[in-house]
Each structure stands twice: as C-alpha cells, then as structure tokens.
Amino acid sequence: MNSFITNNEGIVLKYIVGTDDFSIVGEVSSKIKKVLKQLNIDNKLIRRVAIATYEAEVNVAIHSLGGYIEVEIIKNEIKIKIRDNGPGIKDTNLAMEKGYSTASTKARELGFGAGMGLPNMKRCSDEFKIESKFGEYTELNMKFVV
Amino acid sequence: MRVSNLITNYGFELITDTDSTVEINGVYSSDLLSFVMANGNSGNAWITVQAHLNILAVASLMEFSCIILPYGVQIDNEVVKKANEENINILKTELDHHDIYKIFIDEEEHESIL
Numbered sequence: 001m002n003s004f005i006t007n008n009e010g011i012v013l014k015y016i017v018g019t020d021d022f023s024i025v026g027e028v029s030s031k032i033k034k035v036l037k038q039l040n041i042d043n044k045l046i047r048r049v050a051i052a053t054y055e056a057e058v059n060v061a062i063h064s065l066g067g068y069i070e071v072e073i074i075k076n077e078i079k080i081k082i083r084d085n086g087p088g089i090k091d092t093n094l095a096m097e098k099g100y101s102t103a104s105t106k107a108r109e110l111g112f113g114a115g116m117g118l119p120n121m122k123r124c125s126d127e128f129k130i131e132s133k134f135g136e137y138t139e140l141n142m143k144f145v146v
Numbered sequence: 147m148r149v150s151n152l153i154t155n156y157g158f159e160l161i162t163d164t165d166s167t168v169e170i171n172g173v174y175s176s177d178l179l180s181f182v183m184a185n186g187n188s189g190n191a192w193i194t195v196q197a198h199l200n201i202l203a204v205a206s207l208m209e210f211s212c213i214i215l216p217y218g219v220q221i222d223n224e225v226v227k228k229a230n231e232e233n234i235n236i237l238k239t240e241l242d243h244h245d246i247y248k249i250f251i252d253e254e255e256h257e258s259i260l
Contacts, residue, residue, distance in 0.1 A: 026203020033207065050207045051183045066229045076203070116180035123184070 009075035011035075017060040017067055022110060024114060026043075029053040032071055039073065041146060048080060048124040050143055055117040056082040062107045063087075063137065065102045078144040080125075088134040096130065097124070147253045149212045149235050150192075156249055158237040161221065162229045170211045171248045179204055181240055186210065193246055194213070197221040205234050212237055221247060 003014040013035060015028040033050045053069060060067045060082065067084030089095045094116050103113025122128040127143035152158040157214040171189025176182050177196050186192060188209040194201060197219050205213050209256055212235035215221060230234050231239065239246065 023199050023202055026207065030203065030209060047188070047208075054183060054207055056202065109233065110198055110200060111179040111194075112200075113175050114178040114180040116178070116184060120180055120184050 010072060011039075013071040013073075015069045017057055017069055017082075019064055019066040022061060022107070022112075025058055026054055027095050028057050032069075035041060035071075036073075036078075041078075044076075045144060045146065049080070052121045052142055053080060053122050054101075054123040056080075059117050061085050062103050067138075075130055075140055076146050078146060080142045081139065081146070083139040084137060086136050086138075087105055088136050089130075089132040089138055092130050092132050147250075147257070149237070151253070152191075152212075152214075152237060153240075156239070156241075158239045160235065161226055161238050162234065162236045163228075164233050164235045166212075166235055167233065168211045169213060173247065174210075180216070183208065185201055192244055195219050197225060200226060202228055203224075204233060206232055211235065211242055212247060214239065216242055241256075 005012040017028055021072045032053050033046055036049060036103045043093050052081055056069060063117050064084035067082065070081045072079040099114045099115040101115035107113045121142060125142035126145045129141040132138040149168050149170060153160050153166060157198050169189065170191045172187055173193065174186045174190040175193035179195050179200065182204055184194065186208045190210050191212050191214055192205060192210045193214045195216065196214060201213055215236065215238045218238065218240045226236065245257055
C-alpha cells in the first residue's frame with residue numbers, strides 16, 4: 001500500500017498502479033479485497049469491488065502511462081477513484097461499448113482486451129462515472145453502497 | 147465433488163502443492179479474463195488454456211476451487227510456485243472441454259440420485 005489514512009470519516013487507501021507490467025496485475029485488487037475482508041464487509045459486495053478494481057487495474061496497466069487507485073471506505077459507502085496520467089480516451093461512449101477494445105496483440109494473447117472491462121465495472125458498481133481528456137488523463141469514479 | 151475426486155477417479159494431475167479437499171461448486175470455461183470475471187462464480191472449477199501468472203489473480207479474486215488446464219497445456223514453474231504460495235489448485239489433464247464437462251455432468255447426476 002502506498003498510503004493509508006484513517007480518521008473519523010473513514011479509511012482512505014491509495015495504491016500506485018504501474019504501466020505495462022502484466023505480471024503484477026491483480027496485486028492491488030487483492031490487497032483491497034483483503035482490507036475489505038478485515039472490515040467484515042459483505043462477501044458479495046467484496047466480490048463486486050474486487051472485480052471492478054481488477055478491471056481498473058488491468059486497464060491502467062494495458063492502456064495508460066500509469067496511475068493510481070484510491071479507495072475510500074466510509075460508513076455506508078465505498079468510493080473508488082482510478083486516475084491515470086493519460087493518454088486519455090478519444091470517445092468514452094465508444095469505449096463503454098461491450099466488445100470495443102484498443103488493446104495490443106500482446107495483451108489480447110494473455111486473455112485481456114475483450115472490450116468488457118468498463119462494462120464490467122459499470123455493472124458491478126452502484127454508481128459509475130467516466131471522464132477523460134484526450135492527451136491528458138482518464139478518471140473513473142465508482143460508488144458501492146454498503 | 148471435491149477437487150481430489152478429479153485426481154483419484156479421473157486421472158487429473160495436481161501440479162501444485164495445495165489443498166485438494168476443497169469442494170467444487172460448478173464449472174466455468176473461458177480464456178478471456180473479463181468474461182471469467184463477469185460470469186464465473188465462487189467455488190467454480192475454471193477450465194482455461196491460459197497458463198500465465200494473471201490466471202492466479204483471477205482465480206484468487208473469484209475464489210475458484212481450482213484451475214483446470216485441458217489438452218495437457220504446459221505451464222511455467224514460476225506460475226506453479228506462485229500458485230503454491232497463494233494456495234490455488236492447478237490441475238492438468240489431457241482431456242478436452244467436452245470430456246471435462248461430461249465428468250461434471252455425470253457427477254451431478256450421480257449426486258442427485260444419492
């Protein structure tokens with residue numbers, strides 16, 4: 001974990017996600033899952049969060065120049081923010097379409113790049129927002145009701 | 147059915163040094179990791195020809211009972227080592243998807259009779 005803050009409001013965890021290193025993809029989501037288990041959060045909810053953060057982690061590794069995942073756990077809510085350092089998405093509506101992908105051949109050979117990552121995240125979360133500026137960044141915000 | 151049942155009764159090879167007494171709850175097959183994340187269920191046996199490190203993260207997050215490599219697919223020692231650390235069962239068989247599914251269907255029918 002790269003930082004861990006706890007106060008009256010709740011817990012904030014922040015993890016840096018690297019780029020292009022497929023061998024460690026999943027480590028951040030595993031760590032988040034472990035924390036949620038320790039907090040005795042409902043198993044079904046943990047699975048949804050785990051799936052969503054895993055897909056996010058894959059996306060950052062495959063498509064971005066690196067970024068971070070921030071998890072905020074407050075009383076009735078888990079908020080997850082994923083922000084990368086670009087290169088941004090030209091058309092977010094197109095990116096949200098099931099099956100649309102710009103993943104490399106290398107990524108596809110490993111079973112990534114099915115064009116299901118963003119739709120999976122949306123399906124798993126209670127609230128989903130995607131914002132991107134081409135040439136600059138992509139930011140996803142997800143909320144899960146506890 | 148337990149993972150060990152596939153080893154004892156159907157000749158599957160457990161290539162990890164892990165707990166094969168785990169109960170299998172259904173079977174799922176896909177090589178696209180997003181499909182697996184979206185459609186797999188906890189306790190599933192997962193059939194895949196992908197044999198790289200990332201299958202371990204998926205199996206662990208989804209809490210699968212085991213990974214089954216069909217067609218005698220080869221796997222690196224590095225992956226086996228990591229699977230041992232994370233206690234993820236990896237089984238190998240020469241069978242194809244059809245024959246593996248047939249085992250599960252036969253076992254389910256057998257269990258429903260009992």
